[in-house]
Amino acid sequence: MRLSVAVAISHGRVYRKLGLGPRSRLDLLRNLVTALVRHERIEAPWARADEMQGYAERLIEYAKLGDTNEYAMRMANFWLTEKDLIHKLFKVLAPRFQPHPGSYTRLLQIPNRDGLDRAKMAVIELKGNPLPPLICRHRDTEKTLLNQLLKGYREDLQQATAP
Amino acid sequence: LVLVLSPLPRLRGLLQHCWGRLERSLLPGFSGSQSPPWGPALAVQAPAFLPEPGSDLRESNEAPSLFDSILWMAAPKKRRTIEVNRCRRRHPSKLIKVKRNIDVCPECGNLKLKHVLCGYCYAKVKAETRLIRIEIGKKEGGPFNAPTVETVVLYDGEKPSQKDEGKRIIERARKRPSWFVQN
Numbered sequence: 001m002r003l004s005v006a007v008a009i010s011h012g013r014v015y016r017k018l019g020l021g022p023r024s025r026l027d028l029l030r031n032l033v034t035a036l037v038r039h040e041r042i043e044a045p046w047a048r049a050d051e052m053q054g055y056a057e058r059l060i061e062y063a064k065l066g067d068t069n070e071y072a073m074r075m076a077n078f079w080l081t082e083k084d085l086i087h088k089l090f091k092v093l094a095p096r097f098q099p100h101p102g103s104y105t106r107l108l109q110i111p112n113r114d115g116l117d118r119a120k121m122a123v124i125e126l127k128g129n130p131l132p133p134l135i136c137r138h139r140d141t142e143k144t145l146l147n148q149l150l151k152g153y154r155e156d157l158q159q160a161t162a163p
Numbered sequence: 164l165v166l167v168l169s170p171l172p173r174l175r176g177l178l179q180h181c182w183g184r185l186e187r188s189l190l191p192g193f194s195g196s197q198s199p200p201w202g203p204a205l206a207v208q209a210p211a212f213l214p215e216p217g218s219d220l221r222e223s224n225e226a227p228s229l230f231d232s233i234l235w236m237a238a239p240k241k242r243r244t245i246e247v248n249r250c251r252r253r254h255p256s257k258l259i260k261v262k263r264n265i266d267v268c269p270e271c272g273n274l275k276l277k278h279v280l281c282g283y284c285y286a287k288v289k290a291e292t293r294l295i296r297i298e299i300g301k302k303e304g305g306p307f308n309a310p311t312v313e314t315v316v317l318y319d320g321e322k323p324s325q326k327d328e329g330k331r332i333i334e335r336a337r338k339r340p341s342w343f344v345q346n
Contacts, residue, residue, distance in 0.1 A: 084309045088311060091312075110279065130314040131316070134285065135281065
């Protein structure tokens with residue numbers, strides 16, 4: 001017996017629905033990718049920035065294949081609506097990210113938008129950009145080398161004082 | 164024919180009109196008070212009370228009317244007591260949850276959520292980025308002039324180092340902020 005409505009189930013669907021339809025969703029993401037490549041740091045609703053992160057990273061991977069690659073050029077031509085950014089992508093971003101194996105973007109959440117909708121916003125930026133860094137404090141975890149050495153030292157002291 | 168006064172006079176008029184049309188269609192020679200052209204063909208013993216055709220029409224006409232459908236609509240049977248109301252209004256699912264992930268930003272001392280950037284620090288960075296972008300706009304001149312080289316931002320009295328060979332230089336006419344560390 002069917003206990004749940006088939007319409008509301010979306011198990012395993014990875015792509016979010018954005019905009020007015022699939023074509024509109026691709027256009028939205030394309031605009032965001034173009035803006036990211038142009039300005040290297042943009043603010044957007046968190047869902048859109050999250051979707052866009054995957055597409056932007058794949059575009060950079062294609063750019064790393066090289067200028068002469070036909071498929072890479074076709075991808076860049078589709079995804080970047082402003083054609084002067086294709087030059088920037090292949091001549092600036094591809095050499096910048098050549099040593100890195102992956103994760104060329106950073107996605108961080110910012111306080112909710114000030115307007116009526118109080119939307120969850122995020123800022124997405126390319127790593128290594130010339131702009132001032134976002135003040136993002138990294139927490140000290142126990143797994144860092146320094147913390148592990150200090151922990152070992154503390155244990156040694158305890159063992160020395162105990163017997 | 165027994166005519167029952169229906170509560171809505173408009174409906175009564177409609178019924179009379181419908182019945183008149185039916186009469187005229189069934190007995191075309193009997194419009195007005197003339198005697199019918201034919202006599203009774205057959206006399207049958209029938210029950211004293213015949214189900215009136217008018218009443219069926221009436222029922223089929225009255226079913227969609229508002230007066231009857233009000234009787235089938237849902238309505239509360241009893242007043243909800245204040246105890247029941249309190250139970251519903253104060254249920255934990257309806258109360259606003261208390262946030263326990265608020266921290267103090269170590270840089271500026273404002274409050275921030277743990278997984279979110281500090282609003283004050285982000286506004287600071289955003290203002291500086293805006294000024295840098297204005298300078299970039301002045302340097303580029305028009306739209307669609309993205310450079311094909313890297314960019315570096317230098318403040319008052321700073322010289323480009325040997326790492327900054329071949330990069331486009333953006334000058335900012337102020338002292339370097341403490342949180343923008345030069346690489």
